[in-house]
Amino acid sequence: LSRYRDTLGQRAKTDRHDAGLIARYLAHEGARLRPFSLPPRAVTELRALLRRRATLVRCLGRMRQSMEELPGFARQVRAVTERIQALIKRLEQRIAALIGTSGWGDPYRRILKVEGIGALTAAGLCATFHRAAFGRADAFIAFLGLDVTVRQSGTQRGRGALSKKGDAEMRRLLYNAAMAASRSSTWQPFYQRMLQRGFSRTQALVALARKLARIAFSLMKNASDYVPKQHENACART
Numbered sequence: 390l391s392r393y394r395d396t397l398g399q400r401a402k403t404d405r406h407d408a409g410l411i412a413r414y415l416a417h418e419g420a421r422l423r424p425f426s427l428p429p430r431a432v433t434e435l436r437a438l439l440r441r442r443a444t445l446v447r448c449l450g451r452m453r454q455s456m457e458e459l460p461g462f463a464r465q466v467r468a469v470t471e472r473i474q475a476l477i478k479r480l481e482q483r484i485a486a487l488i489g490t491s492g493w494g495d496p497y498r499r500i501l502k503v504e505g506i507g508a509l510t511a512a513g514l515c516a517t518f519h520r521a522a523f524g525r526a527d528a529f530i531a532f533l534g535l536d537v538t539v540r541q542s543g544t545q546r547g548r549g550a551l552s553k554k555g556d557a558e559m560r561r562l563l564y565n566a567a568m569a570a571s572r573s574s575t576w577q578p579f580y581q582r583m584l585q586r587g588f589s590r591t592q593a594l595v596a597l598a599r600k601l602a603r604i605a606f607s608l609m610k611n612a613s614d615y616v617p618k619q620h621e622n623a624c625a626r627t
Contacts, residue, residue, distance in 0.1 A: 390414060428520050431491035435484060435516040436556060439509065442480045443558050449473050484512050493519070499608045502615040503601060505570025510562040514605045517559060529606045533559055535599045551595065560598075567598035575617050576600075 393414055456466045488497050493515040500511040523529045530536050534555040540547025571580040583593035608615055
């Protein structure tokens with residue numbers, strides 16, 4: 390609504406003006422709006438735990454880089470490092486326990502069988518899947534922010550880029566999963582083929598991360614088991 394106000398050139402902001410702005414917005418866009426649904430409590434809690442863990446990991450890395458060349462503090466740094474690592478492990482245990490109590494054990498175990506996907510990524514994918522009723526994989530990918538934006542006007546074709554909407558931590562976990570998967574016998578051919586087609590290393594890994602997310606969605610949507618195979622003909626666009 391704030392951006393909508395800017396497009397209308399409305400300078401004043403009072404309760405009366407805001408009420409008129411909301412009424413105008415609903416009159417023009419109300420038919421296209423969808424009701425917002427609160428996420429399940431387990432989804433909110435798990436995503437918060439993943440973000441807190443990521444914060445601790447970043448802090449640990451920064452502290453090590455900052456203190457590694459400073460003499461005389463090795464013992465204190467080691468003590469703080471051990472405390473932070475213990476806290477990270479405690480968060481991971483909390484995440485694992487939440488998976489069990491939320492009833493996501495079966496899809497969680499199915500996703501873990503996919504090459505490259507570890508416990509944290511599998512937990513995050515389960516939480517994302519249960520955030521909303523996704524009708525198809527494209528909606529799931531878009532919710533993760535791994536969809537490619539399209540910028541075209543006449544004969545101009547802008548360079549596509551990731552929308553990066555949604556949870557940045559999930560994209561980071563999927564990217565790390567893609568790095569691990571690219572070294573596996575199942576996904577290495579796909580990764581190498583992307584490089585041969587002129588994709589950069591980052592672009593190839595993003596394409597692989599998107600593929601892993603699609604497979605995870607299919608496993609959860611269809612309640613099916615993962616069957617490893619060579620993806621020689623996997624479509625790069627997915």
